[in-house]
Amino acid sequence: MKALVLNGSLEHQTCLMPIQDILESELSSAGWECESLLLHRFKVGTCIGCFKCWDTTPGICFQDDQGREITKKAINCDLLVFLTPLTWGGYSSELKKAIERMLGLLHPSFVKIKDSYRHKKRYETYPSVLGIAVAQGERDNEWDQIFKTLIARHSLNWHTPAQRAEVFRDKNEDEQIQKSIKSMLAELGEMK
Amino acid sequence: MTGLQRVLLLVGSPRGKRSTSTAVGSYLMDLMKQKGFEPMTPQWIGPTLKTQEKISQLFEAVDAADIIVLAAPLYDDCQPYIVIKAMELIAVHQKELAKAQKKSDGKLFSVIVNCAFPEEHHTQTVIRIYRKFVEDVGFHWGGSLAIRAGEALRGREGKTLDDAGFMAKKVKEALVRRADSLTEGSPSADETMSVIPESFSRGFFSFLGSFFIWLSNRMWTKQAKKKGEDVSARPYAL
Numbered sequence: 001m002k003a004l005v006l007n008g009s010l011e012h013q014t015c016l017m018p019i020q021d022i023l024e025s026e027l028s029s030a031g032w033e034c035e036s037l038l039l040h041r042f043k044v045g046t047c048i049g050c051f052k053c054w055d056t057t058p059g060i061c062f063q064d065d066q067g068r069e070i071t072k073k074a075i076n077c078d079l080l081v082f083l084t085p086l087t088w089g090g091y092s093s094e095l096k097k098a099i100e101r102m103l104g105l106l107h108p109s110f111v112k113i114k115d116s117y118r119h120k121k122r123y124e125t126y127p128s129v130l131g132i133a134v135a136q137g138e139r140d141n142e143w144d145q146i147f148k149t150l151i152a153r154h155s156l157n158w159h160t161p162a163q164r165a166e167v168f169r170d171k172n173e174d175e176q177i178q179k180s181i182k183s184m185l186a187e188l189g190e191m192k
Numbered sequence: 193m194t195g196l197q198r199v200l201l202l203v204g205s206p207r208g209k210r211s212t213s214t215a216v217g218s219y220l221m222d223l224m225k226q227k228g229f230e231p232m233t234p235q236w237i238g239p240t241l242k243t244q245e246k247i248s249q250l251f252e253a254v255d256a257a258d259i260i261v262l263a264a265p266l267y268d269d270c271q272p273y274i275v276i277k278a279m280e281l282i283a284v285h286q287k288e289l290a291k292a293q294k295k296s297d298g299k300l301f302s303v304i305v306n307c308a309f310p311e312e313h314h315t316q317t318v319i320r321i322y323r324k325f326v327e328d329v330g331f332h333w334g335g336s337l338a339i340r341a342g343e344a345l346r347g348r349e350g351k352t353l354d355d356a357g358f359m360a361k362k363v364k365e366a367l368v369r370r371a372d373s374l375t376e377g378s379p380s381a382d383e384t385m386s387v388i389p390e391s392f393s394r395g396f397f398s399f400l401g402s403f404f405i406w407l408s409n410r411m412w413t414k415q416a417k418k419k420g421e422d423v424s425a426r427p428y429a430l
Contacts, residue, residue, distance in 0.1 A: 010280070046238070046273055049206040049265070049348070055415040059427040072428040088324040089317075090270045093277040100273050107424060109409035116311050117405065123426055146320045153269045153317055 003027050004077040004127075005036035006070070008084040008095025015134050015170050016083055019177060023081065023132070026181045030189075032079065039094045042066040044101060053104030059122060060104055067101035075105050077127050079188065080160075082151070086133035086167055089146025106158070121159050128188050129155045131165035132181075143167070162188045199224050199374070200257035201234040204264025204275035205306075208236050212306045212347025216339065216363065217263035219353045220304070223371035224259075232257060237264075237274045241281075250278070251285045255296070259334060259374055262322075263304040265342075270318050279325050286329040301326045302334030302374060306342035310401070312384050315340065319382060334374060337366055338384040343408075345387060359387055 005023060009016045020036055027034040044067040052062045061067055074080055084095045091099065107120035131151035135143060144167040151165035164184040168177055201221050205211035214236075221231040235253055240246045254260060264275045271279070289295040303322045307315050315338035326333050339345075345356045345363065353360040353367075366385050373381075388404065416423035 047206055047267070048238070049211075049267075049272075055412060055423070056419055056421065057427075058416055058421050058423050058425040075428050076430050087276065087280065088321045088328060090321045091276065093273055093280055096268075096270070096276050097273040099268055103268075105428075108412040109423075110309075110405050112402075112405070116313070117309050122424065123429060142320070143324060146317060146324065150269055150317050150321075153314075157269060 001032050001079070002077040003032045003034045003079040003081060004073050005034065005081040005083055006074075006095060006098055007036055007038045008082070008092040008098075009038065009040060010085065010092055010094055011040050013085060015085065015136060018174065019132060019134060019168060020083060022174060022178050023083070023181055026178060026185060027079075030182075030185050035073065035077075037070060037073075039070075039098050042070065042098075044070065044097055046097060047100035047103060051108070054108035058104070061101055063101070067098065070098050071102045071105060074102055074127065075123055079130060080127040081130045081132060083132050084134075086135040086139065086143055086147060089143040090150055116156075118157050118159075126159045126161070128162040129158065129160045129164075130184060130188060131163070133165075133167045134170055135167055136170050139169075164188055198230050198232055198257050199259040199261065200232045200253050202260060202262045202264075202278070203234060203236045204262055204272055204278070205236075206238055206265075206267075206272055206274055207348055208238055210348055210350040211265070212339075212342050212345050213263040213265055213304070215345060215347040215352050215356075216304055216306065216367065217261060219364065220261060220263075220367045220371060223367060224375060227371060227375040229259075229375055237278045241274060241277055247281060251282070254282060254285070255289070257299065259300045259302065260331070261302045261304065261334075261374075264306070266305055266307040266309075266315055266318055269314065270321060283325070283329050290330065295330060297330075299331045300334035300374065300377070301331040302370070303336040304370075305336065305338045306347075307338060307340050308343045310341040310386050310388060312338070312340065315384060335370065336382045337370055338382075339363055339366075340384065340386040341388045363387060 024034050043065045045063040045065050084092045107122045109120045110117045111120045133147045147167055148165045155163035201217045203213050205213035225231050235250055240250050305315050319336050344359050413423045
């Protein structure tokens with residue numbers, strides 16, 4: 001079982017590293033093979049919305065950079081972790097840049113599932129998603145709710161078998177974070 | 193009319209000028225000009241982020257504007273990367289201004305979201321994110337317009353709303369309402385509308401919606417085939 005952690009810290013931001021360490025340790029204890037990528041250190045171009053990954057080189061972005069490697073790793077793991085500074089309830093720019101380059105993992109065609117249109121699957125299976133955000137300073141709880149909704153919605157469009165999301169405060173104790181991560185990993189395992 | 197005068201269009205489509213965001217945003221700017229407002233030079237966020245000099249120009253434009261209108265597509269249930277990046281930069285800039293006590297009050301920030309999907313729920317999360325951004329940086333919420341099934345406007349082919357003919361009729365009406373409320377300086381409501389009739393998504397005429405989807409799906413298959421490719425290829429399957 002492989003887990004891929006996409007760390008969306010902005011340059012000079014260090015608040016996610018302690019959580020990445022806890023996450024890696026918990027994944028390892030639970031028997032996962034884990035790889036973490038600090039995204040801002042990778043050369044990933046910006047999606048320009050050209051849709052060539054749908055009609056010209058289906059499934060592959062025309063930009064030949066590390067965005068392709070990350071995409072390949074993402075579709076071939078069992079658990080994809082979005083680790084991000086909480087950004088008004090959403091993803092950081094660094095994380096979103098990498099996510100956008102994964103557009104080709106979906107099929108361009110639409111399919112109606114439970115009264116809602118989504119893109120069809122390109123692949124047989126997709127990884128489960130664990131969204132972890134870190135809020136710096138005092139933030140209103142609505143930011144947390146937005147993040148959880150975003151992960152749920154994004155996962156639906158991604159056809160993920162299971163998803164969980166949590167927001168931690170930078171002042172949270174390590175033990176509290178560890179306990180929460182352990183519990184979410186267990187739930188994800190049961191949901192799959 | 194209130195004291196609000198200068199209106200800045202930020203285009204957050206990674207497709208740049210050939211985009212539905214440009215088509216819709218430009219139409220709104222024309223309406224506001226007719227009402228005596230002064231549209232500033234639009235900023236296409238993608239190219240703007242490429243140099244520090246252009247980022248500084250973006251800050252200057254934001255500082256000088258009385259009303260900011262962001263027109264951007266929905267990518268993966270939220271803002272495109274370039275928009276998040278611009279928001280992060282603007283937030284830092286606004287906080288620096290606040291520290292230096294140079295921040296101006298009363299700036300309205302309005303959003304137009306273009307979504308390919310026809311259902312309403314797809315755009316709700318991103319509107320909440322934009323609202324939180326506005327609160328956090330000290331702007332005032334100027335309302336939002338979520339345009340669903342926006343692909344039908346064919347903005348990515350470089351079409352303007354006038355080129356789009358009857359398909360753009362309801363969007364134009366919604367933009368007139370948006371221009372009215374923004375020029376009155378009143379925080380306008382959040383509105384959502386579909387380019388294709390709602391009845392195509394559900395109800396008796398839903399077969400027509402299914403037919404349009406079938407046509408669109410067929411187009412992707414044909415386009416890939418024309419290039420000698422299989423639209424359903426799985427290049428990263430191990």
